[in-house]
Amino acid sequence: MTQPLLSLSLEELTAWVQTQDQPAYRGKQLHQWLYQKGARSLLDITVFPKAWREKLADYPIGRSAIAHCRTAPDETRKYLLQLADGLIVETVGIPTEKRLTVCVSSQVGCPMDCDFCATGKGGYTRNLAAHEIVDQVLTVQQDFGRRVSHVVYMGMGEPLLNLKAVVRSLQQLNQDVGIGGRSLTVSTVGVPRRIKELAEHQLQITFAVSLHAPDQSLREQLIPTAKNYPIAKLLEDCRYYVKTTKRRLTFEYILLAGVNDRPEQAHELAQHLKGFQTHVNLIPYNPISEANYKRPQAKQIKQFSDILHKHHIENSIRYSRGLEANAACGQLRTQHQPATTSPEPA
CATH class of the missing domain: 3.20.20.70 (Aldolase class I)
Incomplete structure (x- = not known):
């Protein structure tokens, strides 16, 4: 299973870009775009070569999608x-x-x-x-x-x-x-x-x-x-x-x-x-x-x-x-998915 990029540290990202035949300094750029600029896809990272971005467009970053947002007064x-x-x-x-x-x-x-x-x-x-x-x-x-x-x-x-x-x-x-x-x-x-x-x-x-x-x-x-x-x-x-x-x-x-x-x-x-x-x-x-x-x-x-x-x-x-x-302490609930009770995690 491919490890999402958002799970990696600066050192790990630097090692990863090098496996992609990119220079080491791209690791620092990638780190900044992930953790500071909030990139959701490698396509978002405009400092990267266009051809490389397109080649890895579907590589998992590890971001979720907002299914719903509700704002209180x-x-x-x-x-x-x-x-x-x-x-x-x-x-x-x-x-x-x-x-x-x-x-x-x-x-x-x-x-x-x-x-x-x-x-x-x-x-x-x-x-x-x-x-x-x-x-x-x-x-x-x-x-x-x-x-x-x-x-x-x-x-x-x-x-x-x-x-x-x-x-x-x-x-x-x-x-x-x-x-x-x-x-x-x-x-x-x-x-x-x-x-x-x-x-x-x-x-x-x-x-x-x-x-x-x-x-x-x-x-x-x-x-x-x-x-x-x-x-x-x-x-x-x-x-x-x-x-x-x-x-x-x-x-x-x-x-x-x-x-x-x-x-x-x-x-x-x-x-x-x-x-x-x-x-x-x-x-x-x-x-x-x-x-x-x-x-x-x-x-x-x-x-x-x-x-x-x-x-x-x-x-x-x-x-x-x-x-x-319904966003205060004790009010969070899973409204948009079926409840599935599993054994207590280790």
Whole structure:
């Protein structure tokens, strides 16, 4: 199988052009056109000889096609991207005056089956390759006509179940696309052994763990796969990550009305996190049609935050954008392809 050019580094692209009887400097040109200018075909690269471009017109670059794009009133855009095999993956572009953040998917679907999340309701199909993750960023960058500043792995899928490709894509976004490591965020609900494995890569990224409950029983209700990963062991691995990388870790906590937003649960969460080098993102729930959970009232949200602050647990309330386009946290879903549930990926 031919390896798409978007999966290659500068050194690998230089070696490839030489196999095509082209001078080595063409590798740098190709790298720039792929990762900075977003070329979708070798025909686009006008600095290359016309005859060579035409000869390799069908050589795979590794770019997807925009099957659909929906824009919310706040200018957030949700894209349905069609991959080379016809499957659809979702990605979101979130603009502000100073930033353009892309929320990327790491899998087609998701096997984690979180009870409050639309993506998990559609089942899991396959992992994404690294170039398919990088492509999402380049697609949003081109469509907005401005440089992407931040990338969050919070779309479809569980990144740590596709760790090899996710690490590779992080390296490419940093080294090839030029996005700073600390502007790249990987979010996980927790996969046994994978947090320690990620720590060993010593990436200068932001790492976020979706906790969503202060006790094991409730966490298993919300995240069925948590039965394989006791909360005490999860927090132990999180401490290992902080110690190994010397970087602060973020915890994400979706607030569900009457489920995990009570004052006593805030106190219990604070006890777990005392002495931890961490920050907590409190995320008021984004409703989906497939679940009956509700968003807490503003006073409950503030009370929960205030209790954490009293325990000296740094936290902030993060209201998601893109609600009107079903593009906010937990709302991504595979609408344009049949759900195919496969065994959990290795």
